[in-house]
Amino acid sequence: MNTETRTVLEFDDVRLVYHTEAGETLAAEHMTFSVREGEFIAVIGPSGCGKTTLLSLAAGLLTPSAGHVRMYGKEVRRGSEAVGYMLQKDELFPWRTVEGNIVLPLEIRKNNTAQRREKALALAEKYGLGGFLKHYPDQLSGGMRQRAALIRTLAAEPQILLLDEPFSALDYQTRLSVCDDVYNIIRAERKTALLVTHDISEAISVADRVLVLSARPARVVAAHDLEFGTAVPLERRKNARFSAWFDVLWKELNV
Amino acid sequence: MKKKTTACSPEHALYLKKRRRESIVVQIARFSLLLAILGIWELVAGLKLVDPFIISSPSRIAVQIASLAADGSLFYHIGVTLWETLAGFAVAVVLGTAVALLLWWSERARRVLEPYIVVLNSLPKIALGPVIIIWFGTGSAAIVFITVLIGIIVAILQMLGGFMATDKNKILLLESMGASKRQILQKLVIPSALPQFVGMLKICVGMAWIGSIMGEYIVSKAGLGYLIVYGGQVFKLDLVMAATVILCVLAAGMYALVALAEKFLVKK
Numbered sequence: 001m002n003t004e005t006r007t008v009l010e011f012d013d014v015r016l017v018y019h020t021e022a023g024e025t026l027a028a029e030h031m032t033f034s035v036r037e038g039e040f041i042a043v044i045g046p047s048g049c050g051k052t053t054l055l056s057l058a059a060g061l062l063t064p065s066a067g068h069v070r071m072y073g074k075e076v077r078r079g080s081e082a083v084g085y086m087l088q089k090d091e092l093f094p095w096r097t098v099e100g101n102i103v104l105p106l107e108i109r110k111n112n113t114a115q116r117r118e119k120a121l122a123l124a125e126k127y128g129l130g131g132f133l134k135h136y137p138d139q140l141s142g143g144m145r146q147r148a149a150l151i152r153t154l155a156a157e158p159q160i161l162l163l164d165e166p167f168s169a170l171d172y173q174t175r176l177s178v179c180d181d182v183y184n185i186i187r188a189e190r191k192t193a194l195l196v197t198h199d200i201s202e203a204i205s206v207a208d209r210v211l212v213l214s215a216r217p218a219r220v221v222a223a224h225d226l227e228f229g230t231a232v233p234l235e236r237r238k239n240a241r242f243s244a245w246f247d248v249l250w251k252e253l254n255v
Numbered sequence: 256m257k258k259k260t261t262a263c264s265p266e267h268a269l270y271l272k273k274r275r276r277e278s279i280v281v282q283i284a285r286f287s288l289l290l291a292i293l294g295i296w297e298l299v300a301g302l303k304l305v306d307p308f309i310i311s312s313p314s315r316i317a318v319q320i321a322s323l324a325a326d327g328s329l330f331y332h333i334g335v336t337l338w339e340t341l342a343g344f345a346v347a348v349v350l351g352t353a354v355a356l357l358l359w360w361s362e363r364a365r366r367v368l369e370p371y372i373v374v375l376n377s378l379p380k381i382a383l384g385p386v387i388i389i390w391f392g393t394g395s396a397a398i399v400f401i402t403v404l405i406g407i408i409v410a411i412l413q414m415l416g417g418f419m420a421t422d423k424n425k426i427l428l429l430e431s432m433g434a435s436k437r438q439i440l441q442k443l444v445i446p447s448a449l450p451q452f453v454g455m456l457k458i459c460v461g462m463a464w465i466g467s468i469m470g471e472y473i474v475s476k477a478g479l480g481y482l483i484v485y486g487g488q489v490f491k492l493d494l495v496m497a498a499t500v501i502l503c504v505l506a507a508g509m510y511a512l513v514a515l516a517e518k519f520l521v522k523k
Contacts, residue, residue, distance in 0.1 A: 079431065081433070
């Protein structure tokens with residue numbers, strides 16, 4: 001990987017403590033890693049280790065108890081323009097048309113200009129949603145809905161996409177094809193992506209680099225450059241190195 | 256969903272035909288049931304199996320309604336009750352929704368006011384009758400107030416439930432887009448609580464009728480509730496029954512209007 005590319009997101013010795021009335025939980029400690037421009041990073045970890053917490057920190061929705069989370073060198077703030085968040089389910093609003101859903105971030109960010117709107121809708125057009133703009137989400141298949149959710153995320157032109165297990169709500173078959181789909185769109189739009197998942201094979205099939213988190217308190221225990229180049233997920237799954245990486249990551253998760 | 260106009264197979268046509276026939280049967284059965292009840296009632300009264308003075312009869316009710324209509328008092332009483340019900344309903348719905356919004360907005364307000372709402376909810380509002388008469392007199396104002404009182408708590412609880420049930424992940428999504436609390440309210444919380452709003456309207460229709468009729472029982476000089484009480488006191492069962500029948504028709508009509516509103520409001 002070219003070291004001259006800019007760092008988009010940086011976790012610097014982050015510590016996070018959760019407070020509830022029942023007590024306090026140390027969710028993350030000494031969490032350090034960075035994401036360079038154009039990279040696709042997958043984060044895996046044992047369940048309950050705080051993968052979603054990591055994304056909330058990256059999006060500025062949570063403030064670290066100690067350490068820093070920086071976006072382009074500056075402390076990340078809530079609702080940062082640079083961030084596009086994509087959740088497990090598509091979370092499309094059923095009372096809005098596909099078009100209405102796609103322009104939602106523009107409305108929220110109050111830059112719903114004709115130009116931005118056109119750009120977002122052109123994106124929808126480009127990725128096969130053109131004929132569905134006036135449809136409601138419940139008229140779309142699961143795969144199409146997730147694609148609409150991705151276009152919505154891209155509409156506000158974020159620098160980095162935060163993906164929280166975006167395929168796990170889909171059935172297996174749809175999942176493989178949507179995974180390909182999302183991968184291709186993110187690559188084509190030259191976006192940086194940070195994906196968290198509990199699915200090792202999913203991580204291997206999309207990422208340039210895989211980070212392995214420890215059980216709580218979470219910290220990065222290993223990082224691997226996969227070196228698959230630009231091979232798409234379905235090709236990677238056929239590659240001999242796929243299962244080799246699977247073994248490595250499997251062992252690291254189960255220490 | 257939009258309607259699909261696709262050519263259908265013979266099996267499907269048969270299926271549709273069966274469904275249509277079934278719904279016709281249901282309609283006929285409904286209507287026959289009403290006719291049977293009215294018929295038996297008329298017969299029992301006509302043959303004096305039970306004294307019609309006690310149970311009245313459909314024909315006597317019809318005559319009673321006609322005579323009320325002839326001297327114009329029918330529409331006067333309907334007007335009074337309808338006004339009280341609608342005014343109470345409107346105020347309860349608007350104020351109740353507004354209070355629920357406030358409680359959604361401020362967790363502290365919610366926690367402070369919770370015990371008060373719980374107590375007001377379980378308190379039989381009629382217990383406040385004497386206080387209300389002293390404060391508002393014996394006119395329509397007192398009745399509207401009772402109606403509001405009965406409806407508003409339900410409205411608040413229903414709407415607060417709806418607002419609080421907003422999908423947490425959708426809120427997270429909007430927050431990640433940098434949405435303010437007001438934007439979350441406008442773009443997400445209110446539209447997603449629309450079904451609860453319609454549900455609340457339906458409940459409040461019922462509550463408003465309870466409020467207005469109960470109010471008329473305790474204080475009024477006019478209205479359908481007044482006619483019922485007055486009829487009971489002078490032992491004119493025809494009048495009691497006539498007013499009750501009209502009340503049934505009005506309540507059904509108002510419910511139908513709300514159901515119609517539901518079609519417009521909740522498309523999805």
